[in-house]
Amino acid sequence: MDKRLGGLAGRWWRKTRVVYERTSQSAQRSQIRHHSNMDHSTLKTLYTTSPAFSPLVPVGLLPYLAFVLLLLTFTLGFYVSTIPKATIPVRELGIASLASILGGFGVVALFCAVGVNV
Numbered sequence: 001m002d003k004r005l006g007g008l009a010g011r012w013w014r015k016t017r018v019v020y021e022r023t024s025q026s027a028q029r030s031q032i033r034h035h036s037n038m039d040h041s042t043l044k045t046l047y048t049t050s051p052a053f054s055p056l057v058p059v060g061l062l063p064y065l066a067f068v069l070l071l072l073t074f075t076l077g078f079y080v081s082t083i084p085k086a087t088i089p090v091r092e093l094g095i096a097s098l099a100s101i102l103g104g105f106g107v108v109a110l111f112c113a114v115g116v117n118v
Contacts, residue, residue, distance in 0.1 A: 059113075062109050066110035068106075069106030073103035073106055076095055076099035076102070077096075080095050080099065083095075
């Protein structure tokens, strides 16, 4: 790679690259990390015996959850717009932050409810 990079980029790359020596312990860690010590039949057995994914929130509840979260978001947004202005808006920031978080979770729940898994 040194020869392909020329000019300033090549000099920067040569100065900033870090060369790690390959020890037996780091070689073992990379084998574990990349599953190179498992053959195909072992992985296939592991795949077939693993439990299926089950979400924490049932999929049937997602539309209702999205509705409640988004309703709370709009309610809190309206409330923030009606409270009197303060010199240091700590209360406004707290309510607006809560509304933002609820809105984010509401949008994700709505997308998942209609089949756009995010």
